[in-house]
Amino acid sequence: MTATTLSSEQATAPVTLSLDPVTGVIDPCAKREVRRVSDLAQMFGDTDAIRREVEADDRMVYEVQYHPFLTPDSDLALGVSRILPGVVGDEYHMTKGHFHTQPDAAEIYHCLAGTGYLLLQSRDGMFEAVPWRPGTVTHFSAAWAHRVVNTGPDDLVFAASYHWNGGLDYAPIIERGFRQRIVRRDGAPVFVDEPRWAGAR
Ligand code: PAN
Ligand code: ZN
Numbered sequence: 001m002t003a004t005t006l007s008s009e010q011a012t013a014p015v016t017l018s019l020d021p022v023t024g025v026i027d028p029c030a031k032r033e034v035r036r037v038s039d040l041a042q043m044f045g046d047t048d049a050i051r052r053e054v055e056a057d058d059r060m061v062y063e064v065q066y067h068p069f070l071t072p073d074s075d076l077a078l079g080v081s082r083i084l085p086g087v088v089g090d091e092y093h094m095t096k097g098h099f100h101t102q103p104d105a106a107e108i109y110h111c112l113a114g115t116g117y118l119l120l121q122s123r124d125g126m127f128e129a130v131p132w133r134p135g136t137v138t139h140f141s142a143a144w145a146h147r148v149v150n151t152g153p154d155d156l157v158f159a160a161s162y163h164w165n166g167g168l169d170y171a172p173i174i175e176r177g178f179r180q181r182i183v184r185r186d187g188a189p190v191f192v193d194e195p196r197w198a199g200a201r
């Protein structure tokens with residue numbers, strides 16, 4: 001083995017971290033973000049409920065802990081999200097949802113705790129809702145916008161394996177949303193059509 005090979009291996013040395021599947025805590029954690037009701041003001045449907053919540057305490061809806069494993073030849077990253085149980089108005093807590101801008105930036109989501117749905121939607125409006133429980137793993141290409149909705153009574157924790165430089169595009173979701181929202185009716189989740197997609201095929 002040459003010295004050149006050794007130094008290249010050292011540059012891309014394996015990295016191990018710990019992930020608590022119940023709390024979503026990772027160690028080490030390079031970056032943590034908290035998303036509150038105000039951060040999701042363009043995502044939830046009930047504007048009166050959003051205003052009330054923001055004026056009251058603008059509570060946390062979910063948090064994300066990130067660790068990019070950046071090496072000279074890889075931009076793979078881990079992101080662990082923890083979505084609190086609850087609703088804004090009657091709509092279940094959810095992530096904002098986004099597309100990736102790089103066409104080869106696929107992603108894998110692993111559900112670790114809690115129950116809910118992964119919503120997937122293509123730019124031309126193909127839509128899929130995948131029921132989620134601990135142990136569910138879903139791979140999707142950059143062609144699919146992705147949002148996770150917590151419809152259960154507990155925290156929903158999931159790990160994302162993705163490309164750090166994959167690019168995040170929230171604009172189409174802000175503009176038109178997903179084709180369906182998940183709302184609480186008599187204590188249970190119900191899918192309702194998003195009016196901004198009415199008439200679309
Ligand atoms: C995830 C998401 C994370 C938060 O790491 O970024 O769950 O969701 P929003 O970014 O939609 O608020 C991921 O999909 N990374 O690509
Ligand atoms: Zn993503």
